[in-house]
Amino acid sequence: MKKLSAIILLSLFALTANAQIEKGKVQVSGSFNISSIEVNGIETNRFDLTPQAGFFLSDNISLGVVLGYQSAGNSNAKDKLFSFGVFSRFYKPIADRFYFFAQPQIAFGTGETAAEADISAFSIGIRPGFSYFLSDKISMDMSVQGFNYENREEGANERTFTGFSLNPNTVNVGVSFLF
Numbered sequence: 625m626k627k628l629s630a631i632i633l634l635s636l637f638a639l640t641a642n643a644q645i646e647k648g649k650v651q652v653s654g655s656f657n658i659s660s661i662e663v664n665g666i667e668t669n670r671f672d673l674t675p676q677a678g679f680f681l682s683d684n685i686s687l688g689v690v691l692g693y694q695s696a697g698n699s700n701a702k703d704k705l706f707s708f709g710v711f712s713r714f715y716k717p718i719a720d721r722f723y724f725f726a727q728p729q730i731a732f733g734t735g736e737t738a739a740e741a742d743i744s745a746f747s748i749g750i751r752p753g754f755s756y757f758l759s760d761k762i763s764m765d766m767s768v769q770g771f772n773y774e775n776r777e778e779g780a781n782e783r784t785f786t787g788f789s790l791n792p793n794t795v796n797v798g799v800s801f802l803f
Contacts, residue, residue, distance in 0.1 A: 644802060645683065645684055647681065649680045650802070651677065651680070651800050653799060655676075655796035657794070657795065667699075668697060669695075669696070673692070673693045676688055676689065676711065677689060687712050688713075689708070691706075692707035692733070693707075697738050701738030702738055703737045703778075704735045705734070705735035707745065708731065711730075712727070712729075721756060722757075723756075724754055725755060727753065727767065731745075733747075739779075743777070744776070746774070747772060747774040750770050750771045752768060753768065753796075754767075760802070762800070762801055762802075764799060765796075765798045765799065766795060768790050769791070772789070
């Protein structure tokens with residue numbers, strides 16, 4: 625009898641732990657990153673804003689679109705980049721209301737450098753992160769850059785970035801709303 629009670633309790637816990645992110649729900653979220661660094665007396669600031677919306681195809685798995693705006697530079701000159709992409713997010717429950725996620729994403733971007741050269745960018749990567757559900761409809765999210773490949777053309781210059789980063793400068797913090 626004790627084993628049966630324990631199994632029922634564990635089953636109910638598992639069901640409630642996954643209740644926030646179930647098939648058919650829509651997730652609207654956004655993240656931002658603000659950073660500043662000074663090198664040789666020159667301060668460079670960066671601002672990222674990334675709204676996204678996803679639809680849960682099944683429990684713990686969503687598919688969606690992401691938009692992005694990035695501004696980087698100093699008070700005299702800034703590079704600006706607008707991006708559009710698609711993502712999927714895979715959640716793994718860790719504890720009640722606390723989840724690990726992996727978010728594969730592909731994005732394309734366009735913009736302009738401070739010197740008015742065109743920017744064209746393509747990126748693909750996987751962002752690891754955590755979500756903590758404050759309620760059944762609101763979560764706080766935190767992620768880092770993780771694995772990333774980016775090809776970026778700035779005027780006649782082309783750069784490619786590949787790597788894995790858990791650097792605190794790549795931390796995104798956001799809020800998600802589920803409907």
